[in-house]
Amino acid sequence: MPRTRTVERSRLVPHTIDGTTHLVLDRYKVDMPQPPRDWDRIVLTGVTAAAAVIGVASIVWSTTSIGSLLDLVVPLTAAAYAAALVFDLVWLSCMALEWLARYDQERAALPRRAGYVALAIAMGAVGAHGWISGEFAIGCVAATVSGLAKVMWTVVLRHHAKPLDAFTQQWVDAERAKAGGRLAMVSVRRELTRAEQAVTAEQAALSGASGAAPEEAPESPEEAPEPPEAKERPPAYGPMTMTDAVRTAISSGITEPEAVVRYVRQVSDASAKEESVLRTLRSLRRTA
Incomplete structure (x- = not known):
């Protein structure tokens, strides 16, 4: 037997009292068939949530490790840990830009490459902390935390990405270029307006300094038309x-x-x- 769920609906029905009829609101309930659970969506949502938790754990771990490394040469501990936070935030930000460009593989290529470079730098900093501490093996293991987080997010993004075919991609590029041109013209017109206003103000200032009267003003009130x-x-x-x-x-x-x-x-x-x-x-x- 299919699963159902109760839904409340309303309708207008005529109601007559003493010969006068009005439409009144009638509320009633119906049983609607409930669709089966979308396990694919549930699993994907769970994997995405797990990737988010892994990303947060990677930020905490890398920041603690790199912050401890920078604290050796930086007098202010807060500044060292603030700088350490940058290492993971950079490649995570690149992942976010790759997500925004998931429908355009060409635009997603640059943030993807930049994310790998930032990840390599962060992993190297974590490994350097282990090497300076005399535990190089532990430092290498610790560096893999950021690497695993990056791999996890890469897999999730690839699953969410929906590449367009060549013709649709060209159409999207043309529409994007047209909208970008209109947006650019807004800034250009604003710049031209500012330039014209500056020229007008400069001419007015020069006319006032030379004592010349404006051309459009009459010489005396008697000459006014x-x-x-x-x-x-x-x-x-x-x-x-x-x-x-x-x-x-x-x-x-x-x-x-x-x-x-x-x-x-x-x-x-x-x-x-x-x-x-x-x-x-x-x-x-x-x-x-």
Whole structure:
């Protein structure tokens, strides 16, 4: 009999009271078949967790051994152990970069080679500590701790890696190059903007130092251009009625209805309705 698990679900059902119906939430439970255990995933998760524990143990062991070696020549013990921590962190960081490039074997090659070089240096430092302590054999055995951790992580990463075929890899490279180009242009445009702002600020500073006035600024307030409304507005001769204002506008050459409305509101009634002004304008034009 297959295994099942109980799942709670909900649905809207009609419910009527006194002739009024509303949709209410009905909660119910159903038994769903439960898939069998994915033992492959469980085993892989366990192996990955074991590799993580081995990596931590390798860091502790190498740091203790190399730190004791450096402490012989470094006055500050904390500094010696901090420097010793670098040896294993370097190749572990290279392993992390190799993990990030697991879909691209070409990009993963460099961190893989760098990780092996860093591992060899760390193992040599641990072996040197055993040799200086007079226990060369024990130092060689101790150095294999980092080597075993590296081997374990290499096997795990190879199992997680999913290399792409040649055509898919080329497509991914093209998309990566296109996105990288757009990202690079953001930095280039930002650099060009800063350069243009620096040039503008330099020109402004030089103009101020030489006493030259900006080219776009008028020489005096009298030379400032008048707005179109000021050019087309005739002078006002005291208070006016709407009819007098419209007649004055016509005699001054203002023929556009919108301009007439603006003039009436300026010299006669600021709240004059546009319909009334236009009606008066049509009436005066017919009688003219």
